[in-house]
Amino acid sequence: MCVMDQAAGTEPAASRGPCAAIPAEQMAFIREILDRVGDKWSTLIIALLEDGPLRYSDLQHDVPGISQRMLSHTLRQLHQDGLVTRTAYAEVPPRVEYALTPLSRSLLDIVKQLIGWASDHHDEIRRNRAEAETAVPRR
């Protein structure tokens, strides 16, 4: 059983081996989603929005290393994909709030698992990496 096939419910096409013949299209949009989810800031922002709407400045403060450019850019992407809502209040000073959508809430569960996994295993991975480096003295 191939995870790719299982995922979309397509047939294995039985070319050779257990999981071969991955539908190239499948790959393509998996990669597309992964690029979005796996980009530098998206998951962090989604995780931060779990507890309720946040303003631009909140996010800028809560995500330590992010630049204005990247925050704007990421939010715009997320908004275009329907993963966050953007609500601008006609006030002065202006206020804009970003919030999750049902779509991103369904992603949130997975994102949280990923973050949990990262928290549980990051030191193990760091150790592994350190060992590997000492094993290969100078690259």
Next chain:
Amino acid sequence: MCVMDQAAGTEPAASRGPCAAIPAEQMAFIREILDRVGDKWSTLIIALLEDGPLRYSDLQHDVPGISQRMLSHTLRQLHQDGLVTRTAYAEVPPRVEYALTPLSRSLLDIVKQLIGWASDHHDEIRRNRAEAETAVPRR
């Protein structure tokens, strides 16, 4: 309750708001793991290895667009992080097999969920994005 805090079991530090005061270190290694998991090929390779070890050439064939360079690079990264094993057989012609480790198996569940999510929602996202583009005629 903040997903960040919950993830590592750290205290919220109670600076302001529900989820503020994200431990910057937390962010750092979450991002580190995400960079690995979310990079262009890693998750695909991990998913493909679910059903058993695969050889270099198998992977090259099964991951449509990957170059030799990126396959080598990704496998080396994964190996260094302890996410795949590399077994070289002293034969001719040479044969090298890559397989998952217990560590990456624990990741696999999450990866599969992510792929499943991507499969379920990619057309919705594509539609959202298309709408957003038409709404903003020329960027």
Next chain:
DNA sequence: CTGTATCCCGTCAGATACTG
């Protein structure tokens, strides 16, 4: 406050050629 515009550099990643 909430962004956008510009500059700029480092890394990513493909193509191609070569090696054990």
Next chain:
DNA sequence: CAGTATCTGACGGGATACAG
């Protein structure tokens, strides 16, 4: 078969300045 080496263009992403 299983990679490595090198070159190169594209893009991500930071800093800064400016705008609504």
